[in-house]
Amino acid sequence: MLATGAGAVIKPLFVKGPSIGARLLVLSLLSLLLIFAGQRYHWLELFEAKASVIAAPFYWMADAPARLLRWGGDSAQSRAQLVEENAQMRVETLLLRGKAQRLASLEAENVRLRELLNSSALLDDSVLVAELISVSPNPLQHQIVINKGASEGLYIGQPIIDALGLMGQIIEVGPLHSRALLITDASHALPVQINRNGVRSIAEGTGLLHELVLRHVAASTDIRVGDILVSSGLGQRFPVGYPVAVVTEVTLDPGQPFATVKAAPSAALNRSRHVLLVFSHQERAER
Amino acid sequence: MNSANGLLVIMLTLVVALWLSIVPLPLWAQWGRPEFVAMVLLYWMMALPERIGIGWAWLLGLVQDVVEGSVFGEHALALAVLAYLILILYQRMRMFTPLQQAAVIFLFIGLHQLLCNWVQALDGNSSSNLLFLLPALISALLWPLLALLLRVLRRSYFVR
Numbered sequence: 001m002l003a004t005g006a007g008a009v010i011k012p013l014f015v016k017g018p019s020i021g022a023r024l025l026v027l028s029l030l031s032l033l034l035i036f037a038g039q040r041y042h043w044l045e046l047f048e049a050k051a052s053v054i055a056a057p058f059y060w061m062a063d064a065p066a067r068l069l070r071w072g073g074d075s076a077q078s079r080a081q082l083v084e085e086n087a088q089m090r091v092e093t094l095l096l097r098g099k100a101q102r103l104a105s106l107e108a109e110n111v112r113l114r115e116l117l118n119s120s121a122l123l124d125d126s127v128l129v130a131e132l133i134s135v136s137p138n139p140l141q142h143q144i145v146i147n148k149g150a151s152e153g154l155y156i157g158q159p160i161i162d163a164l165g166l167m168g169q170i171i172e173v174g175p176l177h178s179r180a181l182l183i184t185d186a187s188h189a190l191p192v193q194i195n196r197n198g199v200r201s202i203a204e205g206t207g208l209l210h211e212l213v214l215r216h217v218a219a220s221t222d223i224r225v226g227d228i229l230v231s232s233g234l235g236q237r238f239p240v241g242y243p244v245a246v247v248t249e250v251t252l253d254p255g256q257p258f259a260t261v262k263a264a265p266s267a268a269l270n271r272s273r274h275v276l277l278v279f280s281h282q283e284r285a286e287r
Numbered sequence: 288m289n290s291a292n293g294l295l296v297i298m299l300t301l302v303v304a305l306w307l308s309i310v311p312l313p314l315w316a317q318w319g320r321p322e323f324v325a326m327v328l329l330y331w332m333m334a335l336p337e338r339i340g341i342g343w344a345w346l347l348g349l350v351q352d353v354v355e356g357s358v359f360g361e362h363a364l365a366l367a368v369l370a371y372l373i374l375i376l377y378q379r380m381r382m383f384t385p386l387q388q389a390a391v392i393f394l395f396i397g398l399h400q401l402l403c404n405w406v407q408a409l410d411g412n413s414s415s416n417l418l419f420l421l422p423a424l425i426s427a428l429l430w431p432l433l434a435l436l437l438r439v440l441r442r443s444y445f446v447r
Contacts, residue, residue: 020341024371027345031367034360035406048359055354062310137309137355139317140412140419145356172356179356187411270314 045172052174059134059145059177125239127276128152130160133177140207142185144168146275149176157237159278165243165266166190166231167275182269183244184209192244193232197222200232203244203263209270212245214261219252221259229263239280293446297339300327300437301347305354318418321426322396323433324351324362325369329395330437332373333380335447344370358406365402369395385431393427 018026038044077085134145148154150173158170160180168188172179181188186207192214193200199221203212217223227247233240245263252259304323312320328347332339348363355362372395373380380388397420404419440446 020371020374023341027367028364031360031364035358038359051353058306058354061306
């Protein structure tokens with residue numbers, strides 16, 4: 001420490017406070033504490049969600065080149081191209097509206113039939129459009145960041161979908177943006193059923209962007225390549241009936257107790273720029 | 288220029304490094320993202336060890352965790368360990384040729400990746416192969432260039 005005695009005029013250049021070894025010890029213990037606390041306690045997650053405000057400018061910057069490109073592309077389009085695109089979209093809207101009409105009558109019929117059977121009616125879900133602003137830089141983590149946060153009423157566990165199918169669920173709600181876990185993340189699993197016959201199963205992520213596996217499917221189960229898997233609504237996280245994946249491979253090995261079933265996610269997990277956040281009415285009522 | 292100005296340069300380089308750590312990469316390049324934050328931190332600690340200490344490195348790690356959305360404390364731990372090592376070794380590092388420095392950086396970033404992978408494994412996200420060490424190689428290859436760039440910055444803005 002400081003030179004003792006009257007001649008203590010030498011400025012302590014090198015020795016300041018605790019040694020670097022002690023500092024490392026304290027700080028690494030502190031980080032280990034944070035890591036373990038993050039796994040066990042909810043408050044740390046809440047703190048991290050609040051702290052994610054400081055990440056907002058980084059996401060904005062990281063997204064800037066893509067935005068600039070799109071803006072450039074939009075501005076450089078000729079009038080003829082825009083008119084053509086507009087006409088195309090009009091036709092598409094007309095077609096979709098026509099289909100929706102048929103759906104409306106089917107839905108009404110479905111409700112009547114359910115009333116006859118005395119079973120509860122399916123609830124309508126409302127949605128909110130959000131834009132993807134970042135993806136997790138770690139290839140082992142299948143997470144995306146979207147540009148809607150707590151101010152829009154998002155909540156943890158909220159399902160997100162794209163035009164083709166179920167994408168994942170919200171795991172962190174920040175003030176300005178939220179983080180979602182995709183269904184292909186190795187730590188994710190969701191209850192599904194086969195659309196054709198209603199057989200239930202659990203679809204687990206594998207860490208590969210184009211593959212889900214169904215675990216513990218009995219060898220005698222009626223499941224074929226091409227079967228569409230939809231969310232079953234069990235587990236109360238995802239609403240019923242959103243397409244999740246299409247079965248791509250069913251392997252029956254007599255030496256194994258269960259069949260190996262692989263499926264490809266329906267949603268364009270690595271391509272969708274716009275996603276839909278689903279608000280189920282039940283969740284709304286609770287808030 | 289005064290010391291506050293120097294601080295601004297250091298902050299700015301770290302912000303750019305943080306930005307580079309989340310900028311989207313094509314699918315084939317995802318495993319090889321260089322650890323810019325760790326490299327920039329190592330450079331400044333090597334150049335100004337009496338100014339930037341382990342506490343700085345730890346705080347920077349926490350910010351990186353929030354920005355990247357990784358486990359809270361993961362990069363804080365890794366960067367604190369790197370900071371400790373560079374504080375022991377900075378005098379030797381300054382004597383090394385760029386090639387020798389790159390070799391040491393390879394080991395440093397490798398250790399960083401190992402620590403991060405270890406923390407992720409606690410969360411159930413460990414890598415099944417050794418691809419997670421690829422950033423160490425890429426970072427080492429980039430080091431001479433980055434060190435040169437940061438030295439030019441340091442000299443021209445009189446960061447001391």
